[in-house]
Amino acid sequence: MVGPPPQDTATRLIGIIFGPPGSGKGTQAARIEAEFKLKHLSTGEILRAEVARGTPIGKEAGRIMAAGDLVPDELIVDIVRGRLPEAEAGAGVLLDGFPRTLRQAQALDAMLAEEGHRVDLVIALEVPEADLIERLLRRAEVEGRADDTRKAITERMHEYHKLTEAVLDHYARQGVALERIDGTGTPDQVFDRIRKAVPSSLAGEGAPGRKGPGRVGADAS
Ligand code: AP5
Ligand code: MG
Secondary structure, X not given: OOOOOOOOHHHOEEEEEEOOOOOOHHHHHHHHHHHHOOEEEEHHHHHHHHHHXXXXXXXXXXXXXXXXXXXXXXXXXXXXXXXXXXXXXXXXEEEEOOOOOHHHHHXXXXXXXXXXXXXXXXXXXXXXXXXXXHHHHHHXXXXXXXXXXXXXXXXXXXXXXXXXXXXXXXXXXXXXXXXXXXXXXXXXXXXXXXXXXXXXXXXXXXXXXXXXXXXXXXXXX
């Protein structure tokens, strides 16, 4: 039953890969994209590209990101609104780094509701904070990402606990399928856990009549 979900509009999958900074969202999203054909949409990557190109958005976001703070909700929601239709056009989309506040989650829900969709699946990566910090400091030595300094990492963790964690409860309360995945071990081990946990959610009740765990009209309470 493992395999890409069907591609008609009614069965498109809207997934979120969720977790604190350094938990492996980007690493696992790339693998999920390759295996399940869900388009990986990372707001962090989009913003870093804007910063690199020196665009007005990049100029606004760059300093905020380097400090480890969140960019304004309106800015990020506009970015996602502009990109979501194309990103979800195939098998569906896997959102990485968005939504990150309750306001963003509400904006996403409203966007999806306009087309009769809702979030189907949240994959939440769980990694102890000491491991996260170690991973990010190691990456700092290799890649030099502007927000991988000790100070910015502390702020990113703080913002995660203060504003982002609540997004998980928001979707749990909606009855969206939530897969909590142990994000420790090697990237391959983590992906194996995702693969084992996710197929039933992805394939749902079986195509073409896939109910989809969070599909509008399905009995997700
Ligand atoms: P964003 O780019 O989303 O960064 P983040 O959430 O801080 O997370 P990272 O990208 O650092 O980590 P990750 O979970 O993707 O893990 P990764 O796979 O890279 O956001 C950056 C900033 O942009 C925000 O702080 C904010 O300013 C702004 N922003 C973005 N979205 C926003 C939004 N919606 N609203 C407002 N502001 C927003 O792995 C991390 C490292 O660990 C890598 O080096 C990797 O190789 C390694 N690694 C991965 N898996 C493993 C493993 N299993 N074992 C060992 N090492 C591993
Ligand atoms: Mg990332």
